[in-house]
Structures are given as structure tokens and as C-alpha cells.
Amino acid sequence: MTFTVTLPLPPSTNNLFINYGRKRRKSPKYRVWERQAILSIFAQVRADRRIGGPVALSLCVPSGMRGDIENRLKATIDALVKSNRIDDDKHVQSILILRGGAEAGTI
Numbered sequence: 001m002t003f004t005v006t007l008p009l010p011p012s013t014n015n016l017f018i019n020y021g022r023k024r025r026k027s028p029k030y031r032v033w034e035r036q037a038i039l040s041i042f043a044q045v046r047a048d049r050r051i052g053g054p055v056a057l058s059l060c061v062p063s064g065m066r067g068d069i070e071n072r073l074k075a076t077i078d079a080l081v082k083s084n085r086i087d088d089d090k091h092v093q094s095i096l097i098l099r100g101g102a103e104a105g106t107i
Contacts, residue, residue, distance in 0.1 A: 001049060001050075001051050002051075003044075003045045003049045003051075003085070004044075005040070005041055005044045005045055005080075005085075006040070006044070007037045007040055007041070007076065007079065008033060008036055008037060008040070009061070009062065009065065009072065010030075010033050010037065010072050010075035010076055010079075011027070011029050011030050011033055011075065012067050012068075012071040012072065013070075013071040013072075013073075013074050013075070014071060015027055015029060015030065016030045016074065016075060017030070030075065033075065034075070034078070034079060034082070037075070037076075037079040037083075038079055038082055038083045041079060041080065041083040041085055042083060045083075045085050047084070047085075049085070050084060050085050050086070051085065051086050051087075052086075052087050053087065053091055054091050054093045055086050055087075055091050055092050055093060056092075056093055056094045056095075056096075057077070057092060057094070057095045057096070058095075058096045058097075058098070059072070059073065059076060059095070059096070059097045059098070060097075060098045060099075060100070061097065061098070061099050061100075062099075062100070063099055063100035065099065069097045069098075069099050070097060072097075073095065073097065077089045077092065
């Protein structure tokens with residue numbers, strides 16, 4: 001089973017969480033992105049296309065994106081898990097990340 005989904009470009013991993021004293025919370029920017037990404041996944045991938053067990057991921061980030069390409073990975077995988085389209089990130093067996101070829105501002 002495979003599916004393809006286009007998501008808004010997530011915040012960098014460096015900007016996903018904010019420390020409040022001894023607690024870590026999702027940043028407001030991450031919470032907004034996460035909601036948008038999950039709604040986008042629901043709109044593009046039917047629930048019966050869900051992948052259980054081992055998963056191979058391919059991500060394409062925009063060629064003009066600033067920063068390290070792997071910093072966009074965590075939020076993307078977490079959105080796939082939270083949308084219940086993959087079981088758990090522990091089942092990810094391989095990841096291919098490419099820069100270029102995606103629309104600006106999407107992943």
C-alpha cells in the first residue's frame with residue numbers, strides 16, 4: 001500500500017517546542033502547522049489507505065528552502081502518525097529526503 005500527500009512546509013525541528021520552566025510545550029507555530037497538516041492528510045488520503053507495519057518514506061522539500069532538510073522530518077512523521085495514516089514512527093524502515101522538485105512551501 002502506498003500513498004502520496006502534499007503538506008505545508010513544517011517548522012524546523014529547532015522551532016517545534018518551547019521550554020516553560022521545566023516543561024516543554026509545542027510552539028504556537030507548530031500547533032497551527034500540525035492542525036493544517038492533519039486536515040490536509042485527511043483530505044488527501046482516505047482512512048482505508050492506512051499503512052500498518054513497516055514503512056518507507058520519501059520526502060521532497062522545496063529547492064529554495066533554507067536550513068537543513070532533515071529538520072523538517074520529525075513534524076512530518078508525527079503528523080502521519082497523529083492522522084492515523086501510519087502506525088508509529090518506530091515502524092519507519094527507511095527515509096529518503098530530496099531537496100528540489102516540490103512546490104514552494106510544501107513537503
